[in-house]
Amino acid sequence: MKQRRFLLWLVLGLILISVYVDVPSKIHLKFDFSFGKPQLSWLKVDQEINRPGFTWNLGKYRFQRDLEIKKGIDLAGGTHLVFQAEMGAIPEADRPSAVEAARDNIEKRINLFGVAEPLIQTSKNGDQYRLIVEIPGLKDINEAIDLIGQTAQLEFKELAPEASQASSLADFLPTGLTGKDLAKSEVKFDPNTGQPVVGLKFSADGSQKFAEITGRNVNKPVAIFLDEFPVTAPRVQEKITTGDAIISGEFTLDEAKKLSIQLNAGALPVPIKIIEQKNVGATLGEESIQKSTQAGLIGLLMVVIFMAAYYGRLGLLADAALVVYGLLTLALYKLIPVTLTLPGIAGFILSIGMAVDANILIFERMKEEMRVGKSRIAAMELGFGRAWDSIRDANVCTLITCFILFNPFSWSFLNTSGMVRGFALTLGLGVALSLFTGIVVTRTLIRTFYRKEKIKS
């Protein structure tokens, strides 16, 4: 009994949390119950309620969500690009860091356009490296592609002789030492202090140039520019002739990694070639989202009516469970967050069907038990128990498919396309949640409401 009451509270609590998450972030409340009487003016409400996002700090881990639905390219409009990295000139061992550097560099370039939240992924297929770039709502895509497609330029610059201190970027002059002379950069640790530092390794040619540059710049900064933007300007402490340099500073590990990646963008420049491009105009996306939402709601209404008509009061309870299911799913989409695409919406719709299925299986079992002459309550508990085997086995099969489609470990022999993944994610989440609502929520609702019905009659 205690456990049952706990479940009821759990369900209610979850509903409340998900309603909080689900509501739009801005609601304008306006009503007037004062009927013009001044003493009742406190009943007049006209204000905007802002629902803040979540920010939790759990030790080092920071959980922050603005609780908005993320829309994919096909819904919001935007561009999907796939670039192939030409790795021919880069030694095999350095390829992963080279592609990582290219990714970082593309991100920086896209940010120049002021685009919100570009998505850039790397994927490996066989021995080919690819970069997948998704940019929401960008108008002039050709310009962006040109910029993204350029290979990174890394340059070492020194202070002009007349400038004693760096007051502007123009004070730095090219030294002739470029990314071509840099073999590779990696994060190292200072053996004395254990602090992370960034190591530079120059080619034979580069070592000579670097020795000259450091020689004439002792106690002066040497700046490193990536695509004409300064990345770092460490002060030279002594002439370095070995071709192995270390940039030290108060780096955190993440900062050191980031700097090393940026330097690698110049050291291991990867030419990239565009192999796929998809543009979706914002209008098409808007049209689809509007129509699909409308269709989804109508479909849902039909399901609700059907359930109520076929299963009567039980059907209504199942409908209530379905609403809870909808609330929970939406909340989960916002919390994870799931990027919603058209196939994703289809996956969600299909999962509604599967959520209903769990209920139908249970009700059919209950009906059967009642036909055999069991009491309502006994039939209910038996129905749940009997239906569980088939619900579990059937849903595990769907989850297996979702797993293969989602390809969580990015196995290169399986699909890694965002579209298929979006579908698998929403379907998988839907199935998992439907197990929860089918078993816990419906059951709790039935125990609470169906039982009382019995006592009254």
Next chain:
Amino acid sequence: MIRWMRFSWLYFLLSAIVIVPGLVSLLMFGLRPSIDFTGGSLLEYRFGQEITSNQINDFLKEKGFDVYSIQNSGDKTYLLRLPALEKEKVVEIKNLLTEKTGSEPQEIRFEVVGPTLGRELLIKTIVAIILGALFILSYVAWRFKNAKFGVCAILAMFHDSLVMLGSFSLLGHFFGVEVDTLFVTALLTILSFSVHDTVVVYDRVRESQKVFPKTPFEALLDKAVTETLSRSLNNSLTIIFMLLALLLLGGVTVKWFVAALLIGTVSGTYSSTFNAVPLLLVWDKLSQKRKNRRKI
């Protein structure tokens, strides 16, 4: 109780009537792959004024563009299919159309897919299906403690993929419907839906086998079908409601995706009851025969 299994041949015949035309079409015409598989360009423009596909075709042919097809996809809106284009060429096409029609067309969609990606997608899909089938087969066989359940469930699943592939081959030949990544997703979904449905029926067989170990297998199958048929129909109806709403009211981009799901759902519902279960009977009879032969 209705003796469903006496009409096993009828169920297989019905499946054959649906599958054979599709299969013939599949062998004769094949599928119509979209640029997701072949590589190529897809441009969708909304024009400022009335224009016919022939006119667009003439404009482009004049400049030496190789046009695969032009399709009206809405009010003054056309879908152009071309080989994979450089982006300079796309700008050229847009300028050309602006010049010829007097106003700049609105670019609704623009896709270029390199030919290598397509083949990869195809191979990955086949791998995914085989892998999925293997996993599901072993899971079902393990859960039901008998390989025949797993194998028959997978056979029913392939029935549904044949129905879907066949009907899209026919749709492709007669209505120009293409097979794209979304279709692949639909195919994989239906495979899992079909198994989902089959497992529910098999679960009844498993349960009855425990409760009535003396009853002949055929009678157990009849019982399981009787007990699960209304659930199976109700469940499929709810999914069909959702899909129908999407098909009739949803956006253009998902239309054929939803259609594929719809065909698959109907096929999956049918095959779970009327293929997967009779197949168990066929398996049972065959293994009985082999046992008898061994005795002689």
